Amino acid sequence: MSAPTTTVLVFSHKPEVREAIITAIGRRPAPDLPRVHYVEAGTVADVLSAADEGSADLVILDGEAQPTGGMGVSRQLKNEIRQCPPVVVVVRRKDDRWLATWSQADAVLVHPLDPLSAAETVAEVLRNQVAPAVRA
Numbered sequence: 001m002s003a004p005t006t007t008v009l010v011f012s013h014k015p016e017v018r019e020a021i022i023t024a025i026g027r028r029p030a031p032d033l034p035r036v037h038y039v040e041a042g043t044v045a046d047v048l049s050a051a052d053e054g055s056a057d058l059v060i061l062d063g064e065a066q067p068t069g070g071m072g073v074s075r076q077l078k079n080e081i082r083q084c085p086p087v088v089v090v091v092r093r094k095d096d097r098w099l100a101t102w103s104q105a106d107a108v109l110v111h112p113l114d115p116l117s118a119a120e121t122v123a124e125v126l127r128n129q130v131a132p133a134v135r136a
Contacts (some may be wrong), residue, residue, distance in 0.1 A: 004034040006126060009050050009085075010060035010073040011070060018042075020059055021090060030123035044068045048089035051081045058126060060109075063091040063100065071103035078104035086125045 008025075014017045018040045028035050039056065042046045050056050059077065062071025072088045089105040090113070091097065100108040107125050109118055 005037040005079055006034045006057045007039060007055060008058045008060060008062045008122070009036050009041055009047065009056035011047045011065060011067045011073065013016075013042055014062070015040075015042070017062050017064075017090075020113060021062075021109075021118075022060060024109075024115045024118040025060075025117065025122050026119055029119040029126070033123055033126055044073055047077075051077050051084065054083065054085075056085050057090065057129065058086050060088045060090065060122075060123065061105075063089045063096065063103075071099050071105070074100075074103035074105045077120075085131060088122065121136045 010018045010021050012021070016017050022038050025036065040051065041050065044081040045061065047061070050060065060072050063070040070089050077084050077087060087104070087106045088109060089100040089103055090109045090111060092111050093099055094110050097108050107121050109121055
């Protein structure tokens with residue numbers, strides 16, 4: 001029997017941005033939470049498919065992704081997915097936090113990512129899930 005894990009979907013059109021997000025959060029954002037299994041998405045279609053399947057416990061979206069940014073994707077997920085997982089949007093400027101609020105994101109991270117802050121934010125969002133879908 002394997003240890004329980006939490007599935008986190010990370011979206012950006014740039015592999016190096018996905019890697020930076022994963023590295024900042026780490027494999028276990030807090031000792032009281034299960035290890036994280038990351039699924040990377042390079043297209044909006046991948047994100048929508050995973051959200052429709054219900055395969056992600058948390059979605060992290062790059063607000064600067066091209067051609068469709070993570071803020072627009074967040075708003076779409078929140079308005080179209082009945083049991084939408086929590087969403088974290090990563091923005092480039094602190095001044096863009098208001099846009100992430102518009103996107104209905106559950107939390108916001110700002111580049112450059114601070115590993116301590118990123119892990120704490122993700123841990124808080126995961127703890128606040130109504131019904132976490134932890135898999136064994």
